[in-house]
Amino acid sequence: MKDGSTIRNMIYVSLMAVVIALCSWLSVPTVIPFTMQTFAVFCALLLLGGRRGFFAVGLYILLAAFGLPVLSGFRGGIGALLGPTGGYILGFLLSAALYWLFEGRARPLLLLIAGLLICYLFGTLWFVYVYSSDGKEIGFGAAMMLCVVPYLIPDAIKLLLAFVLARRVKKAVKL
8 A cells, every 4th residue: 555655646746747847838938937837836835745746846856957858948957957047946946845844834825925935035046146157247136126026926826826726626636
């Protein structure tokens, strides 16, 4: 029985990593692409819970690190993860870790919001670091205006859609 449960968990984690990849390909190219990736990360956490959701996000990032074209624009590789926008991708893992750490002790919606804020903070700090290491200068405030402010409303909508969808899916399917 435990082996079946382990295999089932591995399948769920793998499927959600694929869903995150598919959603990353749905993008509008900008400095930081508008994608449905954030929506998929939220869904992974809400549907699978913190532990399995964390592993789904981690698997997705691992696939990108190995060079599979799972990131927006069909990109992959360490270079993409270490580039200016890679901090937001790595920030998804921090969001998932936060969700896992506080799951059951805080409301899921609040955990997702807190995780998104951590993702924004880490991603923006990373963006400033990488951008500035190329000899260009950008302040944290300017980076926030470029990399976060335009995404606040779309990400809030994605968060709410994921929350509604996950509630409905959980009623219909036992995960």
